[in-house]
Amino acid sequence: GNFTVKSKDLRLWLGSEHLKSTNFEIKRTGEAFKFEGYGYGHGVGMSQEGARKMAQEGRSYKDILKHYYRDTRIKIIRVEK
Numbered sequence: 001g002n003f004t005v006k007s008k009d010l011r012l013w014l015g016s017e018h019l020k021s022t023n024f025e026i027k028r029t030g031e032a033f034k035f036e037g038y039g040y041g042h043g044v045g046m047s048q049e050g051a052r053k054m055a056q057e058g059r060s061y062k063d064i065l066k067h068y069y070r071d072t073r074i075k076i077i078r079v080e081k
């Protein structure tokens with residue numbers, strides 16, 4: 001059957017020494033699966049490689065920030081002197 005696993009959970013299960021980042025793709029090669037990863041993440045905060053890829057795909061800075069920091073709001077603050 002099918003099931004869904006968050007990339008951060010899969011990285012924890014496999015170990016960060018085997019899966020260096022949560023930014024990866026999985027490809028099936030016959031009976032096996034190949035993991036192609038990008039970057040060396042610590043699993044916390046924004047990934048440089050992931051943010052760069054999202055920007056190259058045309059995503060805005062707001063989309064990128066919302067992706068990495070889901071429970072935050074982006075506001076403009078005016079500072080007067």
